[in-house]
Amino acid sequence: MIEAQHLVKRFRDKKRGTLPAVDGISFTCRPGEIYGLLGANGAGKTTTLRMLATILAPTEGTAIVAGHDVNKEPEKVRACVGFLSTATALYGRLSAFEMVQYFGRLHGMDESSLRCRIDTIFERLEMNEFRDRRCDKLSTGMKQKVSIARTLVHDPSVMIFDEPTVGLDVMAARTIAGFIRECRDAGKTVIFSTHVMSEVEKLCDHIGIIHNGKLMAEGTLAELRRRFALQDLEDIFVKVVES
Amino acid sequence: MSLRNIGIVYRKELIDSLRDRRTVISMIVVPIFVMPLLTIGIGGVLVSQVGRAMEEVPKVMILGGHDSPNVRKQLEQLKQVNIVPEKPDYAEEISNKQIRAAVDIPEGFDAKLAAGEPMTVKIYMYEGEIKSGFGADRLQKFFRDLRDQTVQQNLRARQLPESLIQPFTIKEQNVAPPEKVGGAVLGGLVPYFVILLCLTGAMYPAMDLTAGEKERGTIETILCSPISRTHLVLGKFLMVLTASVATAVLALSSMAVSFGAGKKLLLGVAHGAADTAMQITISGKAVASIFLVVFPLAVFFSAALLAISLFAKSFKEAQSYLSPLMIVVVLPAVAAMIPGVDLNAKLALVPVLNTSLVSKEIITGTYHWNYIALIFVSSSVYAAAAIAIAVKLFQSEDVLFRT
Numbered sequence: 013m014i015e016a017q018h019l020v021k022r023f024r025d026k027k028r029g030t031l032p033a034v035d036g037i038s039f040t041c042r043p044g045e046i047y048g049l050l051g052a053n054g055a056g057k058t059t060t061l062r063m064l065a066t067i068l069a070p071t072e073g074t075a076i077v078a079g080h081d082v083n084k085e086p087e088k089v090r091a092c093v094g095f096l097s098t099a100t101a102l103y104g105r106l107s108a109f110e111m112v113q114y115f116g117r118l119h120g121m122d123e124s125s126l127r128c129r130i131d132t133i134f135e136r137l138e139m140n141e142f143r144d145r146r147c148d149k150l151s152t153g154m155k156q157k158v159s160i161a162r163t164l165v166h167d168p169s170v171m172i173f174d175e176p177t178v179g180l181d182v183m184a185a186r187t188i189a190g191f192i193r194e195c196r197d198a199g200k201t202v203i204f205s206t207h208v209m210s211e212v213e214k215l216c217d218h219i220g221i222i223h224n225g226k227l228m229a230e231g232t233l234a235e236l237r238r239r240f241a242l243q244d245l246e247d248i249f250v251k252v253v254e255s
Numbered sequence: 256m257s258l259r260n261i262g263i264v265y266r267k268e269l270i271d272s273l274r275d276r277r278t279v280i281s282m283i284v285v286p287i288f289v290m291p292l293l294t295i296g297i298g299g300v301l302v303s304q305v306g307r308a309m310e311e312v313p314k315v316m317i318l319g320g321h322d323s324p325n326v327r328k329q330l331e332q333l334k335q336v337n338i339v340p341e342k343p344d345y346a347e348e349i350s351n352k353q354i355r356a357a358v359d360i361p362e363g364f365d366a367k368l369a370a371g372e373p374m375t376v377k378i379y380m381y382e383g384e385i386k387s388g389f390g391a392d393r394l395q396k397f398f399r400d401l402r403d404q405t406v407q408q409n410l411r412a413r414q415l416p417e418s419l420i421q422p423f424t425i426k427e428q429n430v431a432p433p434e435k436v437g438g439a440v441l442g443g444l445v446p447y448f449v450i451l452l453c454l455t456g457a458m459y460p461a462m463d464l465t466a467g468e469k470e471r472g473t474i475e476t477i478l479c480s481p482i483s484r485t486h487l488v489l490g491k492f493l494m495v496l497t498a499s500v501a502t503a504v505l506a507l508s509s510m511a512v513s514f515g516a517g518k519k520l521l522l523g524v525a526h527g528a529a530d531t532a533m534q535i536t537i538s539g540k541a542v543a544s545i546f547l548v549v550f551p552l553a554v555f556f557s558a559a560l561l562a563i564s565l566f567a568k569s570f571k572e573a574q575s576y577l578s579p580l581m582i583v584v585v586l587p588a589v590a591a592m593i594p595g596v597d598l599n600a601k602l603a604l605v606p607v608l609n610t611s612l613v614s615k616e617i618i619t620g621t622y623h624w625n626y627i628a629l630i631f632v633s634s635s636v637y638a639a640a641a642i643a644i645a646v647k648l649f650q651s652e653d654v655l656f657r658t
Contacts, residue, residue, distance in 0.1 A: 024653070067478045068652055087481045095479035101472030105274040106267070117263045118480040146274075162476070 014041040018073035033059040035225035048216030049205040056225040057205035061174045065095040094163030097174035104148030112161045119166035173204040209245045264490025281459040286506030291513035313355035313390030320360030355390030356380045446614030453553040456502025461560035464491045466573035488649040495557040551634035558641035603629045
């Protein structure tokens with residue numbers, strides 16, 4: 013479960029002064045559902061997700077992630093969260109196995125259960141073929157699988173995906189989409205940011221439209237269609253943003 | 256504080272760094288092979304050049320002295336010089352290294368010598384040119400011997416004792432132990448090398464583990480793991496420190512081994528010319544004491560470099576921050592080599608210079624324990640402050656996500 017409570021994040025800029033990147037966002041994301049954060053570039057999606065993953069600290073407000081306050085117990089929050097984005101790269105000089113093992117160890121897993129867990133994940137994601145290959149020698153699709161294994165190794169109850177398909181080809185993007193669905197089906201709380209309308213239509217149970225750091229509209233796709241009397245999500249998005 | 260977490264980060268960084276060709280080159284290859292090759296190589300070339308210059312029979316020119324066949328004949332019979340025909344442009348020939356030196360014999364030399372009249376023999380040479388110096392030395396020795404011989408003959412003819420002109424002799428006797436003699440030669444050089452190696456060894460890993468991670472996009476990956484940022488920076492810091500200490504230890508061990516081997520080789524070439532310079536004995540106590548004072552400095556360098564590199568957005572930016580730092584460190588390290596710069600309570604608080612000065616003293620066998628303690632404490636305080644700053648910067652979002 014994720015409960016964002018009036019989250020605010022301001023950044024200092026030498027030329028423009030203090031700027032709010034996220035301006036009082038509140039929403040709830042429940043286990044077994046995918047919450048899609050839809051917004052243009054610079055709308056505040058990444059900053060919101062980074063605050064939920066405790067990579068950034070909120071300037072005001074808070075969020076309760078898997079029962080832990082992001083301000084008070086950031087390390088406990090991170091222990092329950094799997095965070096994946098195109099910015100979360102791999103250590104090129106470690107092998108696929110070592111990469112996942114490193115993060116398992118950082119999550120405090122003991123060696124025997126970590127090995128079992130890695131074996132299961134590698135089998136499930138068909139990664140044994142390149143298990144001992146260095147990450148910098150892997151293809152984009154293989155790298156995506158290593159990143160997925162890295163986020164899953166500690167079996168987190170909350171998954172955060174920040175534009176995970178940006179720059180990926182169709183096959184790699186489909187792998188990610190399939191993985192997001194599997195997380196939901198496994199009862200995990202999933203939040204997912206994107207600016208691609210089709211991804212939201214296909215994947216998300218709940219949609220939040222974010223613009224200039226503010227949550228402008230929220231609901232299921234059916235609810236949004238009813239409220240704005242429009243069928244196409246792109247039209248709905250434009251209407252929300254222009255209003 | 257979780258040592259387990261720090262250990263996990265340290266272990267990963269160590270594996271990662273040892274697989275990086277650039278780190279291996281800067282941490283292992285350069286100190287083991289390049290540094291000794293450079294020092295011994297340069298030393299070898301120097302000694303062999305001096306040896307060759309000493310072996311050469313210099314071409315010298317006799318100017319004038321046509322009315323003094325005795326002195327000319329004696330000079331021409333000298334085996335240590337090669338007399339060439341007289342030319343008016345002797346100075347130019349010396350400058351062009353066609354001849355090494357020239358001697359101007361005054362008019363009526365033989366007659367004036369027999370009559371005991373005072374006169375001046377001029378030797379022309381090129382100051383600062385070693386082969387010219389050797390040529391001039393041989394001419395000077397000839398005329399000094401001739402003068403002494405004449406004095407002795409005159410004394411004998413007048414039945415006077417030789418002690419009349421030399422009532423006593425002066426002899427210098429060294430009382431310094433061998434390490435003092437060696438220390439005087441290498442006293443400033445060894446600390447300079449150790450300090451510089453500690454810095455260069457830490458430099459590359461510090462950049463790779465911070466700015467390099469930002470550039471490769473792994474910083475966000477590691478920040479979303481549950482490890483605290485303090486543990487993360489301490490694990491990284493230990494890796495940088497390992498590289499710093501390993502570089503210095505490997506380079507010095509390698510230099511010690513190659514110095515021992517090179518000494519025999521070079522002495523053979525130099526025919527004993529470099530013997531005094533190479534009488535070097537550095538005790539185990541000195542090595543341990545130097546390690547004691549240098550270690551906090553290595554800690555200081557590692558933490559400071561880590562903090563500065565973290566501030567950079569990219570590897571290239573980090574390089575532009577750290578390169579000028581070399582000069583900042585080299586200057587006080589070199590300042591310790593200047594004669595007359597001696598350790599005192601104030602200088603004991605100046606980072607780098609204090610370590611360089613006290614190491615120089617230790618190598619020459621002098622142990623001012625109060626200064627050693629003061630330097631250890633002051634360097635440790637600087638090191639602790641640098642670690643605290645590095646930890647603080649790792650908590651700062653402005654630094655971690657600087658765009």
